[in-house]
Amino acid sequence: MGNESSSYRERVYEHAIDAHGYVTTKDAAEIGVPAVELRKLASRGFLDRVGHGVYRVGMIPRSDRDEFAEAVELVGxxxxxxxxxxxxxxxxxxxxxxxxxVGTPHRVRRSLPREVEVVHEELPAADLTEYEGIRSSRIERALLDSRGIVMVDRLNDATDRAQREGYLSASAARAVREQLRRGNGVKESTVRTAKGRGKAVIKAGGRSSKEAVLKAEKTVAAVKGGNKK
Incomplete structure (x- = not known):
């Protein structure tokens, strides 16, 4: 029994070390650890329960990205x-x-920290990726979705930096700048705030960033073609 318990502990640790210290009951099931064993590990002090079905290995050092990873895990x-x-x-x-x-295609009814703002939307797979081991919308989409939240000058600066650091190709960066200049693309509407569950923007919509970027690239190409005449 002791060896089995040790094996569960090792599996959880090996998973968590690559996930900013976090493990969920779903993660545990995928690595062969029953949910009841997570609760036992928590009762013995190996795990800290941070939310519904979400735990963290206490011995793994924290980083400045933990709050982002935790928010995604808590939303589900x-x-x-x-x-x-x-x-x-x-x-x-x-x-x-x-x-x-945090975006999600699912309805979220669980209690969340006040700082976590949930947007109910379903993005195309092409608009999703992982950065720093955390599931995220692609940078093109993130930049366009930030209009109305971040000043356009700062978004242009962020686009430049994203290109320098390799997150955007030169053509994708040009297309994003064109979208920012034109003010077209994804628009977000706030429908309601879920009281007692942190801030919640429930509905968002618009074309995918891939479609928006393609449209902007055509616009840039057309402008260049016209300038050559």
Whole structure:
């Protein structure tokens, strides 16, 4: 029994070391650790319970990205960082990190920390990726979704920095700048705030960033073609 318990502990630790210290009951099931064993590890002090079905290995050192990883885990399956929170994660722009914006295609009814703002939306797979081991919207999408939250000058600066640091190709960066200049693309509407569950923006919509970038690239190409005449 002791060896089995030790094996569960090792599996949880090996998973958590690559996940900013976090493990969920879903993660545990995937690595062969029953939920009841997570609760036992928590009762013995190996794990700290941070929310519904979410635990953290206490011995793993914390970093300045933990709050972002924790927010995504707390919102639940298929959640991801979005808009200016992605810029904050990658240190691309000086933004207000008091609000951690998390998108999800699912309804969220659980209690969340006040700083976690949930947006109910379903992004195309092409608009999603991982940065720093945390599921996020792609930087093109994040920049466009940040309009109305971050000043356009700062978004242009963030686009430049994203290009320099390899997050955007030159053509994608040009397309984002064109979208920022034109003010077209994804628009967000606040429908309601979920009381007692932190801030919640429930509905968002618009074309995917990939479609927006393609449209802007065509516009840039057309302008260049016209200038040559």
């Amino acid at each position: 399956e298929d959640a991801y960082l979005r808009a200016d929170t992605v810029l904050a994660l990658l240190n691309l722009a000086p933004v207000n990190t008091r609000a951690i914006r």
